[in-house]
Amino acid sequence: MTPRAKIxxxxxxxxxxxxxxxxxITFLLTRSLPGDPAVYFAGDAADAESIQEVRQALGxxxxxxxxxxxxxxxxxxxxxxxxxxxxxxVLSDLARRLPASLELTLLALFLSCLIAIPLGVLAAVKPGxxxxxxxxxxxxAGVSLPTFFTGILLxxxxxxxxDIAPSPLGRLGFxxxxxxxxxxxxxxxxxxxxxxxxxxxxxxxxxxxxxTMAIFTLAPIARMTRAAMLQALSSDFIRTARAAGLSQRKxxxxxxxxxxxxPVVTTLGMVFSFALGANVLVEKVFxxxxxxxxxxxxxxxxxxxxxxxxxxxxxxxxxALNLIIDLLYAVIDPRIGFEAS
Amino acid sequence: MTDISRRRxxxxxxxxxxxxxxxxxxxxxxxxxxxxxxxxxxxINSLDLHRTGTNRPSYQVAINCYDRLVSFGTKPSMxxxxxxxxxxxxxxxxxNWSVSxxxxxxxxxxxxxxxxxxxxxxxxxxxxxxxxxxxxGGFPAVQMKAGGFTRPDQFAAIDEKTFQITLDSPSKxxxxxxxxxxxxxxxxxxxxxxxxxxxxxxxxxxxxxxxGSGAFKVARWTPGEQLIYERNDDWASGPKPxxxxxxxxxxxxxxxxxxxxxxxxxxxxxxIPSKDALELxxxxxxxxxxxxxxxxxxxxxxxxxxxQDADVxxxxxxxxxxxxxxxxxxxxxxxxxxxxxxxxxxxxxxxxTGYMExxxxxxxxxxxxxxxxxxxxxxxxxxxxxxWMEPTALLIQENLAKIGITVTIDKIPGADWRTAxxxxxxxxxxxxxxxxxxxxxxxxxxxxxxxxxxxxxxxYRNDEVEALVDVTLPMEVDHPxxxxxVKRMLEIALEDLPRIPLWQPALNVALNGATDYEFWxxxxxxxxxxxxx
Numbered sequence: 001m002t003p004r005a006k007i008x009x010x011x012x013x014x015x016x017x018x019x020x021x022x023x024x025i026t027f028l029l030t031r032s033l034p035g036d037p038a039v040y041f042a043g044d045a046a047d048a049e050s051i052q053e054v055r056q057a058l059g060x061x062x063x064x065x066x067x068x069x070x071x072x073x074x075x076x077x078x079x080x081x082x083x084x085x086x087x088x089x090v091l092s093d094l095a096r097r098l099p100a101s102l103e104l105t106l107l108a109l110f111l112s113c114l115i116a117i118p119l120g121v122l123a124a125v126k127p128g129x130x131x132x133x134x135x136x137x138x139x140x141a142g143v144s145l146p147t148f149f150t151g152i153l154l155x156x157x158x159x160x161x162x163d164i165a166p167s168p169l170g171r172l173g174f175x176x177x178x179x180x181x182x183x184x185x186x187x188x189x190x191x192x193x194x195x196x197x198x199x200x201x202x203x204x205x206x207x208x209x210x211x212t213m214a215i216f217t218l219a220p221i222a223r224m225t226r227a228a229m230l231q232a233l234s235s236d237f238i239r240t241a242r243a244a245g246l247s248q249r250k251x252x253x254x255x256x257x258x259x260x261x262x263p264v265v266t267t268l269g270m271v272f273s274f275a276l277g278a279n280v281l282v283e284k285v286f287x288x289x290x291x292x293x294x295x296x297x298x299x300x301x302x303x304x305x306x307x308x309x310x311x312x313x314x315x316x317x318x319x320a321l322n323l324i325i326d327l328l329y330a331v332i333d334p335r336i337g338f339e340a341s
Numbered sequence: 342m343t344d345i346s347r348r349r350x351x352x353x354x355x356x357x358x359x360x361x362x363x364x365x366x367x368x369x370x371x372x373x374x375x376x377x378x379x380x381x382x383x384x385i386n387s388l389d390l391h392r393t394g395t396n397r398p399s400y401q402v403a404i405n406c407y408d409r410l411v412s413f414g415t416k417p418s419m420x421x422x423x424x425x426x427x428x429x430x431x432x433x434x435x436x437n438w439s440v441s442x443x444x445x446x447x448x449x450x451x452x453x454x455x456x457x458x459x460x461x462x463x464x465x466x467x468x469x470x471x472x473x474x475x476x477x478g479g480f481p482a483v484q485m486k487a488g489g490f491t492r493p494d495q496f497a498a499i500d501e502k503t504f505q506i507t508l509d510s511p512s513k514x515x516x517x518x519x520x521x522x523x524x525x526x527x528x529x530x531x532x533x534x535x536x537x538x539x540x541x542x543x544x545x546x547x548x549x550x551x552x553g554s555g556a557f558k559v560a561r562w563t564p565g566e567q568l569i570y571e572r573n574d575d576w577a578s579g580p581k582p583x584x585x586x587x588x589x590x591x592x593x594x595x596x597x598x599x600x601x602x603x604x605x606x607x608x609x610x611x612x613i614p615s616k617d618a619l620e621l622x623x624x625x626x627x628x629x630x631x632x633x634x635x636x637x638x639x640x641x642x643x644x645x646x647x648x649q650d651a652d653v654x655x656x657x658x659x660x661x662x663x664x665x666x667x668x669x670x671x672x673x674x675x676x677x678x679x680x681x682x683x684x685x686x687x688x689x690x691x692x693x694t695g696y697m698e699x700x701x702x703x704x705x706x707x708x709x710x711x712x713x714x715x716x717x718x719x720x721x722x723x724x725x726x727x728x729w730m731e732p733t734a735l736l737i738q739e740n741l742a743k744i745g746i747t748v749t750i751d752k753i754p755g756a757d758w759r760t761a762x763x764x765x766x767x768x769x770x771x772x773x774x775x776x777x778x779x780x781x782x783x784x785x786x787x788x789x790x791x792x793x794x795x796x797x798x799x800x801y802r803n804d805e806v807e808a809l810v811d812v813t814l815p816m817e818v819d820h821p822x823x824x825x826x827v828k829r830m831l832e833i834a835l836e837d838l839p840r841i842p843l844w845q846p847a848l849n850v851a852l853n854g855a856t857d858y859e860f861w862x863x864x865x866x867x868x869x870x871x872x873x874x
Contacts, residue, residue, distance in 0.1 A: 033756065034754050034756060034757040035754060035755070035756025035757040035760065036756070036757075036759075036760045036764075037756075039759050039760045039764055040756055040759060041393065041394040041396075042479055042480060048764070050478055050479045050480060050482060050483050051764065053393075053478040053479055054393055054394070054478075054479055057393045057478075058393075058394075084386075084394045085384065085386055085396070086384060086386050086564040086565055087386035087387040087392075087394065087395070087399075087548060087564060088564050093564070093565075096563075097565070148594075152594075152596050152597075155596075155597060155600055156600065159600060159604070160600045160603070160604060163604070167601050167604065167606040167607075168597050168600070168601070169380070169590050169592060169597075169601065169606075170566055170567075170590070171566075174376070174378060174588055174590075178563075283593075284593045284594045285594045285596070285597055286594075286597065287566075287590070287591065287592040287593060287594070287597060289563075289565045289566045293593060294565065297384070300725070300754075300755050300756060301755075301756060302756040
């Protein structure tokens with residue numbers, strides 16, 4: 001085993017107690033939610049008798065420890081339970097909705113980086129200049145507009161008034177059939193089968209929600225780039241590089257930005273996690289079948305299995321995300337070896 | 342695929358397109374009038390109404406994809422368009438039926454209809470489906486009980502085309518209860534083939550498949566996104582629907598729904614907020630049908646001491662600013678229920694109560710009561726229904742303060758609301774909006790005024806009402822005692838006021854490019870009659 005593989009497997013092993021903790025805590029938390037799922041799902045005109053029948057059918061009449069062991073035993077078998085509000089197995093719900101959210105969030109972050117990092121660099125090169133002020137204005141505006149507002153505004157302008165955006169009704173318009181799921185990312189799946197028509201359809205649907213998210217996530221990335229660049233530019237090695245007569249371009253991109261990237265990547269990880277959460281409002285506005293709206297609907301209905309599944313999936317996702325970010329550190333800065341961690 | 346030439350790409354694209362029927366068919370047909378797009382804000386969570394946990398929006402699948410024995414006729418609605426007519430029971434899968442002289446035996450002759458797999462609909466299928474409706478428990482069993490159907494041995498297949506129901510006692514609700522979405526007819530052969538020992542009623546199979554004889558079948562269902570109906574061209578129980586395909590899209594945001602219907606990318610927006618209904622009415626056809634047998638009312642819980650005093654209840658009833666509430670909370674959509682009382686000789690229902698905003702009278706009643714100095718009371722509303730409950734609560738709070746009753750508003754999470762208000766009945770002062778599927782006043786009283794019944798959130802008990810409802814509920818409406826009994830019930834309810842009616846809410850539906858929408862008591866979209874305009 002190479003040292004890197006060893007470190008990775010050690011990191012995965014370290015995640016196991018975290019996941020166990022998440023399983024226990026979400027179980028207890030969902031059980032302490034207000035509301036009674038049996039009453040909720042027995043329907044509008046159910047009497048006490050039929051509520052009791054539903055309670056039994058859901059296994060909610062059993063004592064809590066027993067419910068917990070049933071839940072864990074199912075989990076080990078790979079059965080995450082059935083969501084009551086969608087009527088589907090939680091695992092298949094998540095398998096369909098997580099890629100939808102990830103595709104949106106990743107594209108939004110990509111767009112955001114595309115704007116925010118150059119903006120931050122420009123602002124840092126001449127602090128106090130008009131570029132710096134532009135950066136500040138853009139960033140403040142982006143972060144202070146709530147996503148649902150930006151979303152509705154974009155729909156109003158580009159769909160309702162200008163009619164250049166497609167109807168904001170989820171991942172694909174009526175005319176397309178969704179691609180066979182390979183990754184669950186429509187852009188990738190359609191590219192794999194070379195179904196460019198559907199690819200364009202999916203891309204068009206993505207633009208407005210991704211822009212909405214991107215505007216919201218500009219601020220932390222741009223601010224962090226600016227701060228890290230300022231620090232890097234004032235350090236000794238940059239002075240040395242300039243004194244040695246290296247080109248401005250080489251100094252900025254090759255030395256300063258490379259060194260400033262580390263905190264930016266850290267921020268990116270954090271932005272990714274809150275963006276996935278902040279998705280809810282964007283998903284609602286664009287009828288995006290993502291994981292955020294799924295979790296909120298499940299919470300409102302006291303849909304235990306769905307809430308537990310959501311939290312567990314998120315926990316696993318963040319374990320993976322942290323690992324990826326740590327690996328990225330090593331790529332960006334060779335001084336951070338795995339041996340050191 | 343080593344050589345990627347332009348020709349190769351085109352070939353692949355052509356092959357891919359050919360294997361994707363929707364891609365090829367939809368762009369063409371979407372231009373024509375063959376596809377209806379309807380949007381709504383709710384999730385369909387099952388294709389099987391009888392299954393535990395199936396939510397209300399899913400009932401539309403039972404309506405559009407399955408047949409019942411009977412249905413109701415239609416009449417013009419005061420809200421625009423047509424609405425169901427409870428007084429006219431019409432044939433659906435049953436060609437005709439007869440009732441024995443003692444009213445106990447109902448015999449139905451089935452028409453020649455076929456299921457969507459081509460096999461004929463037989464009385465055995467009806468019997469199996471009815472057995473299922475009363476055996477799986479939950480809400481379907483409760484609703485079946487309302488018509489007097491409780492046990493499988495009440496249903497019998499006499500021969501291939503004759504189906505018989507035997508009632509324990511005659512009831513006027515029996516036949517109308519066969520027109521509600523619950524007793525739909527399933528292809529029992531297919532269902533049994535997919536049943537297992539643990540699941541004798543094939544709930545897992547029916548959860549994802551529609552195997553009926555109805556006007557449509559579900560061609561595609563992506564929970565949380567959309568459901569696509571495809572027309573059954575061999576539908577025998579009614580006129581052929583105008584649309585070949587109907588797409589039901591789920592759009593959670595009301596603002597987005599409004600943009601889409603205004604732009605005409607969808608033809609029907611179902612159950613829109615009253616505010617949108619008011620504003621869209623100038624641009625397109627909007628039907629705001631007052632929901633039959635449904636009343637938004639204020640509940641006064643008799644467990645709460647001041648509300649045991651009749652004068653306090655009347656004081657509250659005179660203090661409510663009805664008109665302002667109707668304009669603010671309902672944007673004037675629906676039917677007002679306050680003001681000069683509907684003639685008592687008439688048993689029209691819902692009806693005006695005779696109470697109106699009159700603070701002097703309110704103060705007078707409060708002074709006469711045992712709580713002349715006022716009292717404090719929490720007013721409970723549901724976080725899930727803030728759209729109408731919050732403005733209503735605020736307006737009531739403001740007016741009651743003027744006569745010395747201090748109201749604090751208590752918002753209850755949606756998941757907890759039903760438990761608190763209806764099951765435990767522990768809310769002293771609250772809002773309630775029950776609507777009965779079967780459209781007679783005694784049916785409303787059965788659920789909302791009888792002691793211990795679910796929608797009696799006020800814990801009201803009056804021995805005379807108990808007896809009257811029991812006698813009147815099964816009684817035919819042309820029985821000589823029916824009218825006097827109902828009048829007496831109304832009289833007691835208006836005097837005792839455990840619930841103060843505010844207004845009859847409306848179901849708002851916007852149509853842009855489609856027409857002939859019909860309102861049905863089940864408050865779901867029946868896509869069968871809708872036509873392109």
